[in-house]
Amino acid sequence: MPIANTLRTIRLALKSLMLHKLRSGLTMLGIVFGVFSVIAMLAIGEGASIQAQQQVLALGATNIICVTVKPPTDSSQSQGAGRSGSRGFSVPKYGLLRADYELMTKTIKTISGAVRMREIVSEVRYLQQGLNARLVGSTAEYAEMNHLHLLRGRFLSDQDENDMANVVVLGASAAATLFPFDDPIGNAIQIRSHRYTVIGVTKMRTASASIGGSLSGQDFNKDVYVPLSTFRSRIGDMVVTRLSGTFSAEEVELNQITLKVTDRSEVIPTSEVVRESLRLTHGTKADFEVIVPLELLRQADQIRQIFNVVLGSIAAISLVVGGIGIMNIMLATVTERTREIGIRRALGARQRDIIDQFLTETIVLAGSGGLIGILLGLATPLAFQGLKEIVRNFVFDQASDVSPMGMMFYGLEPRIAWWSLPVAFGISVGIGIVFGIYPARSAARMDPIEALRHV
């Protein structure tokens, strides 16, 4: 069919559809919502993917993070190289070792940098002010690795590390709690019977979100940083915690080793080597975990793909329902227009011409529904913004803003996947064809004599 004829057929189809505006509009709705949901779902999926990427980039795409994990406790005896404490106690010893750090940085060539970290929760005091803070022992590179910026003073230096200096850097809210009135810089705070001079205060940093359950979110603002060597000499590896009459002890050398890899493409192979070398020294002991942000990104991507397929299927069901609605109406239309079919056949229309006519009408109907659905779909980011406001105002209180789910929800910005627009339009036209064929064929197969006699 040449272009001019196709255009004429489409124009005549529109004319027939406009004869029943309400009916045609209602028939289109199924396709409108189907297409809209396809585009909206894909936009939300795309937004979630970008969000996950940003989170992983915040962790560092070229980083490999080794963390100490407390192994499941064995009730009868402590695992492995437990060290006998006083009175027959055995203190569980687990976690990453200084030897691991030496081994990995010396033997793996693709590692360009590494930061060790040891942490405990400890009380920190200044005069009457006290605070249970996360006491972190680390080196100068820690600040850069975790995107910490200084508000005042300076961060720990290599010199501090070499000198085992009694210096401390405070997180923003830790500083605010301990020094409500005084200037922290130059003052000394007390941690476990030792005194440390405050040399710096960090800026407020928004808490990092947890990713895929592997790495919990961190609030850096209540941290207190001391040099790693100072930590070792003043506090040591063994930590005893007293709790209402009983006490527990454990011995850990390092809580975390963050490795920086030279190139992004080396991350995955290096992580395999890291796992292997840790397995060599730790054997079967499950006291460490290797977290690869890049791997997390891939996992998040896989989850998103599964998510997309599920959401897409739901949207597809609504498209099929829309198609059935169209078929239903077209069958009714064919019956209603039996006489018109008879007239056209008498005037020389072949069966093919009748099929063309009704198929075009169905396609125009489904295609216009698709176009409207696309327009609605383009408004998804706006609609989502409105949804956020509604949830914020009516469903949850402000506290949900900082919960992991809340952060995921409020941080999500739907992003239209541009390829989804032509695809959605194509699908709606395809539905017009699939669900239009049967009514069109039944129209074409009518006996012209019977059709002409139809009232």
Add this chain to the structure above:
Amino acid sequence: MYAARLIELTKTYFLGDNVVRALRGITVDIPAGDFVAIMGSSGSGKSTLLNLLGALDRPTSGHYVLSGHDVGTLNDDHLSEIRNRLIGFIFQSYNLIPQYTVLENIQVPLHYRSDCRTIGPADMNRCLDLANKVGLGDRLDHRPFQLSGGQQQRVAIARALINDPEIILADEPTGNLDSVTEKEIMELLTGLNREGRTIIMVTHETSVARRARHQIVMQDGLIASDGMFNNDGESK
């Protein structure tokens, strides 16, 4: 020179166990330029004959030759082409397409031409000429429901003429019209016949049939009489 020849034409319907022999052997020649009226009571087979003449149906046996084509042997697509090119239909109930304007209704057969489906300037002129000829040149944009019965039938006549057919088949063309309009429509048809067009008309009104040159009376699937009206208004 015959416009249409019917040779031993039969049509039998099988309705379950019943065999209905609607036509039992019709042989008639219709010369080009003739004006034939087919008459007969209901059940006489005149509708069946009209359907065969209109190439809407195929005979059970016998031949129907329309300008050289044996219609009984053609497939569905060819029958469509015959209807489009060689036959102009005029129906009792006008049968215009309700959502189309007068002009669009006249154009419908042009869209189903086998050779050229696009409407050129020449086609457009022909549409306007025909609309003027039936007296509706000033109502081209009207829709059927805005026209009187007589006007609708004029549109149908223009539509029947658009592809310059071999024969015009009129099925009770004045059946739904009052006597004044009936006269106008019949004058239009007579005029067309005078221009040389072959017209076959089914009617059961003698007053209408009288305007034809030639009357065929059907009875029980056979031709009961075939002849000229005499001036008494009785068929001989």
